[in-house]
């Protein structure tokens with residue numbers, strides 16, 4: 566089955582990152598890179614921390630596992646999209662919330678772990694995904710990958726793609742895979758697929774567990790991707806956080 570990443574349309578407007586109001590209500594100046602790839606390749610992890618206030622999630626909580634799909638060929642494009650990014654980086658306040666999610670999950674299911682598939686994703690990578698789907702008309706393309714010009718909370722380290730693995734290290738069966746283009750991956754259409762017998766009670770139970778633990782820290786699930794959660798709205802994110810690189 567061919568899979569394509571679904572649109573990272575941001576719907577977090579209902580949830581607000583009010584726990585840390587930015588001192589200045591201005592959109593931070595986006596860094597200009599003369600060569601996105603070169604700049605990102607050169608950027609050291611220490612700079613991610615010092616310049617962007619990003620945090621390696623596992624430095625906060627080692628019970629969270631990381632399997633960055635775009636750092637491998639195991640993704641919808643079948644190529645490595647970011648060579649140098651080996652860790653899952655999120656904004657510090659977002660990473661702290663996710664750490665609490667894992668703590669809550671451990672209370673509910675002591676042997677279960679969050680597994681991050683994608684966290685911080687530079688605009689340059691977003692551009693690669695966008696370009697890879699250039700056979701589609703722009704309107705259709707936007708359903709699968711958000712236009713890099715619009716930014717994604719992934720570009721700020723304020724969105725995360727993840728699932729849960731069980732005591733055997735096996736990902737819970739969500740009834741659709743990561744980056745699955747089909748509507749069966751849509752949380753918004755679960756009732757229909759249950760009625761049609763295409764999603765089982767176990768699938769829903771597993772999705773509900775992921776939703777429950779993520780919602781406990783205010784993360785909002787994208788209605789077209791069971792794996793994608795926003796930490797706040799895009800407008801809030803643009804006020805609070807820096808975007809990691811525009812395209813040149």
Ligand SMILES: [Zn+2]
Pocket residue numbers: 573683719724725726792793794
């Ligand atoms: Zn995502």
